[in-house]
Amino acid sequence: MGAIKSVEQLEAYRRELAAAARPELPTVLVCFGTGCQANGARPVAEAFMDVIKEQGLEIDVNVGIKTTGCHGYCENGPLVALRPQDILYLKVKPEDVPEIVEETVKGGRVVERLVYRDKATGEAVARYSEIPFYRHQQRIALRHIGTIDPASIDDYILAGGYAGLTKALAMKPDDIISEVERSGLRGRGGGGFPAGTKWRSCVAVESDVRYVLCNGDEGDPGAFMDRSIMEGDPHSVIEGMIIGAYALGSHQGYIYVRDEYPLAIRNLTAALEAAREKGLLGEDILGSGFSFDIKISRGGGAFVCGESSALMRSVAGEVGEPRAKYIRSVERGLYDKPTVLNNVETWANVPEIILKGADWYASIGTEGSKGTKVFSLVGKVNNTGLVEVPMGISIRELVENIGGGILGGKEFKAVQTGGPSGGCIPERLADLPIDFDSLTEAGSMMGSGGIIVMDEDTCMVDVARYFTGFLVEESCGKCTPCRDGLPRMLDLLTEITEGCGGEEHLAMLEGLCDLLTWGALCGLGTSAANPVLSTIKYFRDEYEAHIRDKRCPAGVCKALITYHIDPEACTGCRLCAKNCPQECITGKRKEPHTIDADKCIKCGVCKDVCTFDAVRIS
Amino acid sequence: MTEVTRDLAQFDRIIDRYEKTEESLLAILQDFQREFHYVPEEGIRRLSEVIGVPASKIYAMGTFYKALSLTPRGRHTIKVCTGTACHLKGAPQILEALERELKVKRNGTTEDGEFTLECVNCVGACAMAPVTLVDDVYHGQTRPSKIMDVVKKQVGS
Numbered sequence: 001m002g003a004i005k006s007v008e009q010l011e012a013y014r015r016e017l018a019a020a021a022r023p024e025l026p027t028v029l030v031c032f033g034t035g036c037q038a039n040g041a042r043p044v045a046e047a048f049m050d051v052i053k054e055q056g057l058e059i060d061v062n063v064g065i066k067t068t069g070c071h072g073y074c075e076n077g078p079l080v081a082l083r084p085q086d087i088l089y090l091k092v093k094p095e096d097v098p099e100i101v102e103e104t105v106k107g108g109r110v111v112e113r114l115v116y117r118d119k120a121t122g123e124a125v126a127r128y129s130e131i132p133f134y135r136h137q138q139r140i141a142l143r144h145i146g147t148i149d150p151a152s153i154d155d156y157i158l159a160g161g162y163a164g165l166t167k168a169l170a171m172k173p174d175d176i177i178s179e180v181e182r183s184g185l186r187g188r189g190g191g192g193f194p195a196g197t198k199w200r201s202c203v204a205v206e207s208d209v210r211y212v213l214c215n216g217d218e219g220d221p222g223a224f225m226d227r228s229i230m231e232g233d234p235h236s237v238i239e240g241m242i243i244g245a246y247a248l249g250s251h252q253g254y255i256y257v258r259d260e261y262p263l264a265i266r267n268l269t270a271a272l273e274a275a276r277e278k279g280l281l282g283e284d285i286l287g288s289g290f291s292f293d294i295k296i297s298r299g300g301g302a303f304v305c306g307e308s309s310a311l312m313r314s315v316a317g318e319v320g321e322p323r324a325k326y327i328r329s330v331e332r333g334l335y336d337k338p339t340v341l342n343n344v345e346t347w348a349n350v351p352e353i354i355l356k357g358a359d360w361y362a363s364i365g366t367e368g369s370k371g372t373k374v375f376s377l378v379g380k381v382n383n384t385g386l387v388e389v390p391m392g393i394s395i396r397e398l399v400e401n402i403g404g405g406i407l408g409g410k411e412f413k414a415v416q417t418g419g420p421s422g423g424c425i426p427e428r429l430a431d432l433p434i435d436f437d438s439l440t441e442a443g444s445m446m447g448s449g450g451i452i453v454m455d456e457d458t459c460m461v462d463v464a465r466y467f468t469g470f471l472v473e474e475s476c477g478k479c480t481p482c483r484d485g486l487p488r489m490l491d492l493l494t495e496i497t498e499g500c501g502g503e504e505h506l507a508m509l510e511g512l513c514d515l516l517t518w519g520a521l522c523g524l525g526t527s528a529a530n531p532v533l534s535t536i537k538y539f540r541d542e543y544e545a546h547i548r549d550k551r552c553p554a555g556v557c558k559a560l561i562t563y564h565i566d567p568e569a570c571t572g573c574r575l576c577a578k579n580c581p582q583e584c585i586t587g588k589r590k591e592p593h594t595i596d597a598d599k600c601i602k603c604g605v606c607k608d609v610c611t612f613d614a615v616r617i618s
Numbered sequence: 619m620t621e622v623t624r625d626l627a628q629f630d631r632i633i634d635r636y637e638k639t640e641e642s643l644l645a646i647l648q649d650f651q652r653e654f655h656y657v658p659e660e661g662i663r664r665l666s667e668v669i670g671v672p673a674s675k676i677y678a679m680g681t682f683y684k685a686l687s688l689t690p691r692g693r694h695t696i697k698v699c700t701g702t703a704c705h706l707k708g709a710p711q712i713l714e715a716l717e718r719e720l721k722v723k724r725n726g727t728t729e730d731g732e733f734t735l736e737c738v739n740c741v742g743a744c745a746m747a748p749v750t751l752v753d754d755v756y757h758g759q760t761r762p763s764k765i766m767d768v769v770k771k772q773v774g775s
């Protein structure tokens with residue numbers, strides 16, 4: 001059908017879709033997120049199509065096969081979910097498909113070997129919603145991901161999509177802003193600035209033109225929730241932006257997406273097209289008289305472009321350098337017009353807040369941080385992936401209950417949150433509730449919600465050096481503290497990791513941190529101290545081990561470690577010797593081998609290939 | 619590598635996909651990059667003419683944005699993710715292994731023009747860390763001892 005011209009028509013259309021849908025029929029959902037595709041989801045989906053065709057199971061009538069966005073559990077992909085049984089299969093291969101069709105789709109039985117198994121107890125869990133990784137989640141921003149086909153606007157509408165918009169169009173713009181204010185929604189892009197307050201101050205500025213922007217740059221290493229939302233549920237972002245535009249009186253919007261996210265760009269482009277066709281975007285939206293359209297702007301792979309003023313320049317086709325913050329972008333943003341920039345996840349929450357009301361949203365989370373937050377739980381943890389939970393969950397609950405504890409039974413050491421603007425929080429503070437304010441108090445930040453779990457094998461000095469190195473590369477070099485201060489900080493940290501650091505290094509580092517915090521022009525520089533200061537604060541002993549004892553307790557810093565082979569554990573299989581690029585491992589077959597430390601370049605290949613865990617670091 | 623002279627039509631084909639405004643500059647440059655594996659000088663000149671922006675400004679973009687390169691790149695690009703999750707799970711060793719095997723430093727191109735080795739920050743697939751992309755195909759859970767096999771298998775050499 002063509003454009004929908006009124007709210008009534010949209011509701012009628014939704015009813016039509018619902019009448020045609022047959023939820024009682026089996027549905028196969030193959031995850032088509034980036035992770036699962038990388039793990040081979042496409043051949044699995046094709047195998048389903050083949051089997052379905054071969055057996056004459058009419059796709060639309062008997063079995064629906066859908067490709068969805070990321071379920072967040074990519075490590076175990078390709079994932080296949082089956083309805084109505086609510087079963088989830090992990091690591092599915094094309095060879096498994098005939099059996100799944102026979103047993104589960106037709107017979108309703110579980111294929112045991114493909115279900116989740118608890119790593120600790122060995123217990124099998126077939127039901128999607130009972131897997132610990134999902135059981136503790138409450139999904140708002142991720143509400144549709146994994147269940148709808150991002151390429152189908154009908155799927156979105158059937159799932160209740162654009163109902164937030166229809167409700168909003170019946171409201172006064174001012175009331176929408178009040179609703180967002182009362183919900184307590186704070187920006188999910190890092191700083192946690194209240195969204196309603198930002199909108200309110202933008203409408204307060206007199207102007208004929210206003211812009212609505214979505215920040216999909218996602219520069220934080222270790223975070224991928226925005227990607228998942230743009231890929232898996234693009235309409236939720238678009239719907240949120242239309243609501244925002246209506247409330248703000250804006251007629252043009254932009255979504256700034258990293259160019260490294262081709263699938264997100266493709267799915268967003270298709271979704272915009274579909275929304276325009278249906279009359280949900282463009283001229284006279286749903287016959288309301290309100291017009292608004294959205295363009296996609298592809299980022300250029302510079303971290304600093306995620307910063308608001310830099311992003312606006314980049315959208316306008318310039319070099320993405322930040323400018324001083326004394327003029328706020330709500331007053332003079334894109335093309336010097338009042339502009340609201342919000343993050344992908346922030347926008348995706350908006351339709352649901354309007355639909356279900358501010359009170360509902362504000363009842364979730366903590367006093368100062370309402371609602372849920374999507375975290376990307378990665379690093380040295382058993383279950384890695386995206387999880388959405390109410391604000392206020394403790395670090396320990398997140399790592400232990402949802403993440404299933406530390407990989408390989410190692411010691412839990414710390415979590416790093418907030419990306420390069422954040423810091424490290426040690427295990428002893430793991431009962432801290434995760435929300436905007438408590439993380440900041442602990443010397444870290446919420447950032448975009450990357451939670452990077454670290455174990456005993458992670459060197460905290462190396463981590464500080466890593467982030468500083470990252471920021472040196474990403475600094476735009478416009479202001480002196482950041483351009484000159486950061487490289488100096490990196491030198492000091494590198495010297496420490498190389499065993500050439502002295503006591504004075506710590507004091508110099510702290511001094512530089514101070515300088516950056518008050519002297520830098522944009523958020524990149526002013527927050528650059530966090531990873532360094534937080535690691536010095538909580539892991540001073542590790543810095544001291546490097547400086548005083550010339551020792552890297554975690555066995556990471558190359559200059560301070562040596563590789564050797566434990567003669568007890570070595571079986572003399574020769575695998576390491578065959579792979580060593582330096583040919584510095586010797587020994588007779590079936591006898592313990594030894595490493596010539598003088599020639600060893602510490603590449604770690606021997607440790608990587610040894611299946612007997614005989615290669616040790618000291 | 620020798621510069622290949624190109625027909626202006628090749629650039630125009632890309633430019634014509636977009637509105638001829640400054641807003642499209644970055645997208646067009648990225649398409650140049652994708653098509654030619656770098657941003658050729660003639661392309662910048664052509665773009666400057668068509669959009670009416672000084673070439674110096676386009677050069678400034680070419681040097682600022684990480685996704686763009688003003689010098690020719692290899693036929694295949696290997697990108698090692700050095701984001702935090704990948705760093706913790708061994709990206710430095712992967713990178714070193716590639717540097718060693720290909721005899722090229724990061725951000726360099728092999729002598730035969732076959733491979734360019736790049737570092738990228740988080741490609742958004744951290745759950746599969748460490749991640750390496752070969753011509754934009756994702757490879758997760760890569761290991762230093764196996765990485766060259768992965769590369770060879772994909773490019774078929």
Ligand SMILES: Cc1cc2nc3c(=O)[nH]c(=O)nc-3n(C[C@H](O)[C@H](O)[C@H](O)COP(=O)(O)O)c2cc1C
Pocket residue numbers: 186187188189190191192193195215216217218219220303304305306307308309341342343344346448522523524
């Ligand atoms: C150096 C730097 C990089 C940033 N990168 C991002 C980013 O990748 N994505 C994002 O949403 N916000 C990023 N931000 C925060 C944005 O500037 C801005 O505050 C945010 O997009 C506003 O949206 P929100 O209020 O919904 O969070 C960055 C900030 C700085 C200083």
Ligand code: SF4
Pocket residue numbers: 304322474475476477478479480482483520521522523524525526
């Ligand atoms: S703080 Fe760094 S990134 Fe920000 S403007 Fe200054 S030099 Fe550029």
Ligand code: SF4
Pocket residue numbers: 565569570571572573574575576577592593609610611612613614615
């Ligand atoms: S690979 Fe391990 S077990 Fe085999 S020879 Fe080397 S150290 Fe010994």
Ligand code: SF4
Pocket residue numbers: 563579580581582583584585595599600601602603604605606607
């Ligand atoms: S670390 Fe590398 S160079 Fe040293 S012994 Fe092992 S494989 Fe050889």
Ligand code: FES
Pocket residue numbers: 031032033034035036037069070071072073074075077079
């Ligand atoms: S891509 Fe399938 S679970 Fe993430």
Ligand code: FES
Pocket residue numbers: 221222223699700701702703704705739740741742743744745747748749
């Ligand atoms: S850190 Fe490598 S994919 Fe995110």
